[in-house]
Amino acid sequence: MGKASVFFLFLALLIFSACDEARVFDQYRSIPGGQWQRDSIVEFRFEAPDTLKNYNLFINLRNNSNYDFSNIYLITELNFPNGKVISDTLQYEMAAPSGEWLGTGFGDVKESKLWYKENVRFTEAGEYLVTVQQAMRRRDSITGIQNLDGITEVGFRIEDIKQQQ
Template sequence: MQTHKLCFLVGFCVFLVSCQDNVMYSDYKSFDYGWFKSDTLMFDIQAPDTIKPYDLFFVTRVNQDYEFNNLYLIANISFPNGKQIGDTLEYEMAESDGELMGKGFGSVKESKLWYKSNVIFTEKGDYTLEVKHAMRKFEKVEALDTLHGIMDFGVHLETIKPTEN
């Protein structure tokens, strides 16, 4: 019986690695007590190439303590030369009945959220991506002090797979 479990585990790990072959950069931040409004997540990305286009994704892992249907984020990218690009983003995180979207078993769901496509890193060097949540309670002006239910937040930079004709 143990041999079957080991074979399944090894097969599952090989499957996960093979699905990730186009990921050029991946980094996650974990939260023990929620994502505090004062937490600005920092991701340092070394430009992999100055010619090829890439897709940039956010990846979230949430549990049933996440009480919202959406997720508001503020993201800023700093270029090696100091230039910055900022975005305010909204993502759907749950169905209208409250069931969390995403893949996963049980109460934990992982969602891959598109951020930017066809990104070309025109400058060599380090790019810094800063992300913070901008969640508020309904009809409240002040930011939510702690966003509960977010277990992990990550960034994936992926090569664009050529389309087959």
């Protein structure tokens, strides 16, 4: 690699990182075969960021055209280092009434950045665990969908509130 190539690579990395100053934690987990099994729990482990600052938390989903629904139900848990657990059942819109995906992206794959928790302070030092599980079911059905097609990746993101403004 020549000096010019190294310079442009460094410049691109610098520009990319400067555009995302709010990011504190951002990870994705692939869903094997694009079929999210009902009992499959996606986990994200992270060390507590600054315990004196507040953060916004997001769940990110990537879906393709195999996703047959306009919304999604998720069960989440936020596990604190001392054993405290906060569980939530969440519902998000994935498509407009016209059928157009609400996420961003080109082509077949769309990414949705979904609000999870706002203005959160991690008051305990140590390792936290966030889990995400799909909780979809068909209308008039008691049992959940065993294999949810079309979700290709699940992500979790922490953003610094001050950097968002």
